[in-house]
Amino acid sequence: MSRVALGIIVATLAILLGGGPDAVRGQAPTGEYKIGVLEPLTGNLAFEGKRHMEGLEVVRDLINERGGVMGKKLVFAVADATDPTAAASEANRLITREGVKIITGTFSSRLCGAASEVAARHKVIYWESSCVDPRFNKRDLKYVYRTEIDATGFGWYNIEFIAKHLAPRFNLKPNQLKVAFLSEDSSYGQGVTESARQRAKTEFGMQEVMLEYYNWTTLNDMTPTILKMKQLNPDVVHHIGFGNDAVLFWRQSKEQNFLFKALVHAGATGYGGADFGKALGNDANGVFALLEPGPGFRLEALRPEGQQIEKAFRDAIQKRTGTYPFGAHQLAGAGLWLLKLVLDRAKTDDPEKFNAAVMSLDMPVGSMINGWGVKFSEVGQNANDRVQHYMLQWQNGQLVTVWPEEFTTLRAKWIPLGAWDQRK
């Protein structure tokens, strides 16, 4: 390639990446406080990334109506993190060009690692709202925080639900329960499954009858797995699905008349996605998925300050999108609100003082959006038992909140599941 061509390409890229003559340089004057926001806004992660943006913008407005942060109006410098490379280069740009001292994002476990790495190198605060990769907080990076639990936290909650809610309703002790673990083999699936196995075995003595991982992108038939499971006769199937695999397992289990007492999943993929209900209609009845709160969630169960902000948040999302908040709204929104609480306390973005404020926050469950509480560990991870998660169940085409019971008006049905044609 000639030098001229190379020069043109480099110049084009520089302009595309935001180094053009009109790009805003440096921190805006007083009156505004700017943070960097990294979300995938184009490409195949964009669907969720845009919902995150909606959640962030709604909460930004709520914050500004309530006095902003550190006495200034909160504004965003938004960057599009399409993939890990873009996440890293855009984080770099936000820091060096926009001069931000705090970056929040990024929805995906594919992006948060790369972006936080860059922030840590520049001693900039990295505030993650949604990625669940368990490795995120295990890299000894300073000033890197995560408000949501990680994948291992999902496993923790699933076993909590199985041991404390399902087992008594089956009239079984937790150590009498036979559990089959089935999962897609991403770092998310493995993180949830391994932590669930660990807790099931050591804390409750549950009997693991099967463990199987698979690659969901090449899975065309689950009949062999189902036939094997049928012989092992589990009470609970702990299945982390991604997409097609969840539908395939459920449909083929019905075809093979595979009967078990409950199926528990975690996260917004597979059984936790709207697609699952669309694919199966009322045949989806009975499946459990650990998620953020959905229909049935009781405001009154929260503390007064939590009720106030949860209601304002829910109304604002409803006004903007016409729907109940989706998981992406809830994660991004709660993350940003929590950032405000920290800044209120720290009164500065100096990383050391910010860190001291993060560590000193101690709020019980029910204090904020999603009914969350706050207690960060020294590696910057919010605690499992404070980031309250909820078990939702497919009931006649809708995912509704059924557990913990004090947080919801609705109740889990079909326990145990019973015959396939009786779940109406």
Add this chain to the structure above:
Amino acid sequence: MDPARRLGPAQIDVLAQLAVATVLLGGIYALIAVGLTLIFGIMRVVNFAHGEFLMLGMYLAFWAFALYAVDPYVVVLISIPVFFVVGLVTYVLVMRGVIQASHNVQIFTTVGLSVVLQNVALVAWAGDFRFVRPWHLSTVIRAGSTTFNLSQVVAFLIAVGLTVALVAFMKWTHAGRVMRATAQDRDAATLMGIDTDRVYRLTFAIGIAAVGAAGVLVAPLYAIYPTAGLQFVLLAYVVVVLGGLGDMFGAMLGSFIVAAVEVAGSYLFGTAWKEIFYFILFILVLVFRPAGLFGQRGAETLGV
């Protein structure tokens, strides 16, 4: 509990069901592979965009069902002419330019086409998983203790029918003879007055029509998303290589072998193992019988 323990009535039931699963899954693979093996056999082009035409077929079924509530079994009839035309257009716009070029160029072209089609689908219809839910979805036929999914049975029967029809077409029609002649020696065929461009055009269009129809038929069984084709296309290559290039019955048998390896591997060792097993088989065949299990010796170099 060891699934391979002593044979009792319960084990026989399981074996019977595994056999049924093999045949029905093999039927789906055969349905997808038949168009690929035709294009591969006659044109000597590895069509890496094959899976994307399958995906387009699935989307056709989805939109016909979502917008006009047309059953996939009706759509399949429409899909054949539609995808025949899609195949013709693709041939004229893309394939004709590279048909004389080296295999590398053809591979790059079809891979490029594959990426383009995936991204067109992503832009046009977003990355969501979509599903077709006709009334016969999940309709199950029970025979003794074994169960048959109706959609899979239909896919299987159509796969067999399509294979037989294509074999008959190749064997007994003038067009078929011309196609075989072109496959054996393009230059000689040209000298005999055969319009090879027309033969390739027809071959490509028939191959794409077959995979488009396959996409419609599998739409009720699997999620529909822009990269859905990738789920099957690697398998289809294994099937085609196993069966011998361009050998229709070979492809069908290859499909059943791959399905059997997949089902038995998943049952005995776990789902994660299935690809290891059938790709080992794939490599063994390439090393020891490069013409495929059923292909004639030397066929692998025909026309190259």
